[in-house]
Amino acid sequence: MDEDRVALVTGAARGQGAAIVTRLLRDGFRVAACDRRIDELAKTVDALGTDKVVAITLEVTSEEQWATAVAEVVDRFSGVTALVNNAGVLHRASLTEETPGGFTDSWRVNCLGPFLGIRAVVPHLRGRAGAAIVNTCSTGAIRPFPGHAAYGSSKWALRGLTQVAAVELAPAGIRVNAVFPGPVQTPMLDDTTQSRLAARALTGRIGTPQEIADAVAFLLSGQATFITGSELTVDGGQSLQIG
Numbered sequence: 001m002d003e004d005r006v007a008l009v010t011g012a013a014r015g016q017g018a019a020i021v022t023r024l025l026r027d028g029f030r031v032a033a034c035d036r037r038i039d040e041l042a043k044t045v046d047a048l049g050t051d052k053v054v055a056i057t058l059e060v061t062s063e064e065q066w067a068t069a070v071a072e073v074v075d076r077f078s079g080v081t082a083l084v085n086n087a088g089v090l091h092r093a094s095l096t097e098e099t100p101g102g103f104t105d106s107w108r109v110n111c112l113g114p115f116l117g118i119r120a121v122v123p124h125l126r127g128r129a130g131a132a133i134v135n136t137c138s139t140g141a142i143r144p145f146p147g148h149a150a151y152g153s154s155k156w157a158l159r160g161l162t163q164v165a166a167v168e169l170a171p172a173g174i175r176v177n178a179v180f181p182g183p184v185q186t187p188m189l190d191d192t193t194q195s196r197l198a199a200r201a202l203t204g205r206i207g208t209p210q211e212i213a214d215a216v217a218f219l220l221s222g223q224a225t226f227i228t229g230s231e232l233t234v235d236g237g238q239s240l241q242i243g
């Protein structure tokens with residue numbers, strides 16, 4: 001059973017994606033670690049020192065690159081049973097300063113990318129035991145943060161896409177869930193932002209990439225076989241706070 005589980009993880013060069021790759025390997029998956037940062041991805045994957053992971057170049061907004069990446073995974077590991085749409089970009093601007101380009105770029109990576117990923121991978125998930133998809137949303141898709149028009153709305157859209165996919169793919173035995181991280185210690189947040197968010201957090205700290213990886217691993221696991229369309233908030237209580 002373990003040998004049959006193959007996960008494709010996007011945004012795997014660093015941050016939460018790299019933590020998810022490490023955690024899924026530990027759980028017995030073989031993993032396709034995908035990212036557009038090719039050099040950083042190669043270093044991350046080399047450091048794992050196992051042939052159960054392969055580094056694949058993938059720009060998630062490119063339908064062509066999705067087709068090539070999925071073909072490479074299937075060729076290398078004889079299939080794919082799980083997809084983690086983790087890649088994302090954070091772009092902040094006030095409503096009046098936001099540009100159509102900035103807005104569109106966020107949406108393309110954070111929502112179109114997962115859509116293309118689901119389209120590319122679903123034909124391979126059909127009929128596979130334990131088939132599952134996890135999309136990485138954000139507490140920005142639960143609460144409104146100022147300056148997050150592009151990012152927040154793209155993650156709200158991804159939240160909606162997750163629900164539609166869960167409904168549409170349930171009859172095919174494919175579970176689709178989402179994680180909603182609060183602030184996490186990754187390069188996405190600069191040091192000043194990490195300190196500011198830790199200072200106002202209920203728990204006095206922000207999350208670690210491993211804590212998000214644990215939630216993703218759970219949703220892909222045999223402990224979550226009756227869970228689909230769920231929204232797992234992993235934020236140390238951030239979304240409970242007002243103001």
Ligand SMILES: NC(=O)c1ccc[n+]([C@@H]2O[C@H](COP(=O)([O-])OP(=O)(O)OC[C@H]3O[C@@H](n4cnc5c(N)ncnc54)[C@H](O)[C@@H]3O)[C@@H](O)[C@H]2O)c1
Pocket residue numbers: 010011012013014015016017034035036037058059060061086087088089090109113136137138139180181182183184185186187188189
């Ligand atoms: N860090 C946080 O506080 C936080 C909070 C909530 C949600 N998230 C979400 O978690 C996910 C992971 O973020 P992270 O914190 O690890 O950030 P990160 O910036 O450290 O890593 C993101 C990775 O995604 C890759 N990526 C970005 N755009 C891509 C594209 N178009 N094609 C392929 N790869 C691409 C980057 O190269 C990078 O390796 C994102 O979806 C992010 O929006 C992060």
